[in-house]
Amino acid sequence: MELLSPAGTLEKLKVAVNFGADAVYAGVKQFSLRERAGNFTIEELNEGINYAHAKGRKVYITLNAFMKNHEIENFKKTVDAIAELHPDGFIVADIGALSIIKERTDIPIHISTQANVTNIATVKAYKDLGANRIILARELSLKEIAEIKKAIPDIEIEIFVHGAMCMAYSGRCLLSSYLTARDPNRGNCAQSCRWKYYVVEEKREGELYPIEEDHHGTYIFNSKDLCALPLLDKLYEIGVDSVKIEGRVKSIYYVAVTTAVYRKAINIIKNNPESFKTELPRLIEELDKISHRPYTTGFLGQEKELQYYPTSSYIRKYKFLAIYKNNLWEVKNPFKIGDKVELFSKNGESIKATIKKILKNGEKQIHTAHTNYKIDIEFTPYLKPNDYDIIRKEIT
Template sequence: MKKIELLSPAGNYEKLEMVYNYGADAAYIGGKLFNLRAFADNFNDDELEKAVDLAHKLNKKIYITLNVIPHNEDLKIMPDYIKYLDSLNIDGVIVADMGVFQIVKENSDIPINISTQASNTNWASVKMWKELGAKRVILAREVSIDEIKQIKDKVPDIELEAFVHGAMCMSISGRCLLSNYLTGRDANRGACAQPCRWKYYLMEETRPGEYMPITEDENGTYIMNSKDLCTIEFLDKMIESGLDSLKIEGRMKGIYYAATTTKIYRQAIDKYYSGNWNFEQKWLDDLMTISHRNYTSGFYFKKPGTKDHNYDSSSYKHTHKLVGKVIKDLGNDHYLIEIRNKLSVGDQVDIIKPLGDPIPIKFPKMQDNKNGENIDTANPNTIAKIKSDIKLYEKDIIRKKIKKVQ
């Protein structure tokens, strides 16, 4: 049985290393041009080449996003950029626009994946893309599991991909003009200001300047603020729907989010293919530790209703925070730790590895790596040296429970 692909986001090279280390089969990244995450770090040309080398050295796949909805001026340099990407031997590009699709075909042999932005919700449109030469269609977020099965039955000879975790857009397949209208930042060219997450007021046309709040409670009401997608509880049904790839959203998220989501979905996929599937509560518990909005099953079983929006807040919640990352094994049980948030000797923390459950420990004595002095507390953006009885490896991460759940 061909195992389904786990596809993770990487907004920069560090995140790429982390998702591969924590179990992703493939990653999707953006270059400096033509991708819908203009405010991610993204990859310059040197970094793109380094990223492709890393992926193929690890026998992983890498896809580049070209999913903007372009205007005429965007097309001037696109052919040369596509020829450059073709020279890198990437595994595919993700495109949303038919014009971009045609330019890729005319200037390269790169396999083309059709973006969720193209709003494919039925088998006929998927069949059309297949006949035009697409290798894969990333289905719209608005399809149900039953519809995925129907599409696969009608068009069995094209790859299908769908999102399994991450932020949801209140607009159909993310094709939204709200940000452009209110801020001048074009969501369809990678610069969304997320005005759907804002708090709004009503004003009656004959009473200008009199603003009436839309309130659910004392915190206000965020009328367009969708919950985040989470499919871990029914991942077996996602796999059995006929999909070829399961995609995690979040190129703008940090390394703790990237590592944790990848690890948990990796564990669930492997459990399914072991022939002994059952949902494990610890998976969802770990997904609660990362920064997220309340979770929803999206459109997979029904059209989302009022309970699938956050009306009281646009903020994220999480139970844990990243405090450190192992960056070097010095030998003799000594390690260098890159400090990401304030960390003190004696703090109760968890060691997170690509395999296995979190390992709870009290953080040991540490030294400042610059001067070798013993320190009780390390601050962000510093390097500490520790001795550990537990074998650590580069890219193991250290998390700490926050005192007040946010």
């Protein structure tokens, strides 16, 4: 079972690869359904693909926007330019995009979750059109996924297992377009579903009445975040080929922790499956240390309560402080001598420590490390960092 992680930028691609992703998915400036992600230039994409391939990992290119007539020629040029870099797959939702790629290259084609594939007949149809993998709609249960995999075992099946969820059918929403003219189906969603809504009575303009769906509150469109980690062993048993983490606009800290946790979980399921349930609480505890909304197993677990009514705010228990690269700590948020921290490594383990000394330029001792500093740190107890180790601090 492949672990597929998000790569919104070149830095995130390298983090995902180093924390255990078998493959990453990345987008270019156009056609990738994530306008607010950093996205890649062709030059950056070339570097990222070479970096991943050198470590035996794969890179899939997301081109899952729906084209307008005037964009078709530019789409063809984009496909040709990317194909020369030898990625491992194209992710598309538009059936015209599938046809164009099939005519111009032999690179495998993955059908995006935006295509809303929910049944055996549609999987067969896409297979006949030349698709190699189907990223199934998020509305399916484990039973339905198993039926599809059993009926068509010779096509790859990919499932989202972690990250933010859209309140609309597989992300096909018009709310943001209507309220802000930002099209969610072209990667520019304003997340209008996260806003707080009121009712206005026809003859009482300006008087706002909260929408009380029930005693919990008013955020009636606000989806919980998906966390299918408790069901990962079931997906493995079904024969799901790839499990996918959402988050091309999330931080490198989010990419690192989620990738490391799911990597560790898959390894446990493969090598020591009877211990998975025992290890599960500790793995979920680790996922609780990233920024997230309340978790749900979603439609996979057939949970009825997928919305969170009190607020759309994130749960933030830890702050990402620094990452170790090229023999120095790159500071992402300020910290100081005496701070109690955790060092999180690529194997998914964390160690508690205290900041004993901070050195800038190799010798100048400073009291506080500020954002964008590159520094040395001495810990108590003594810790020798490895490339891509992370330090974080509990928010009190």
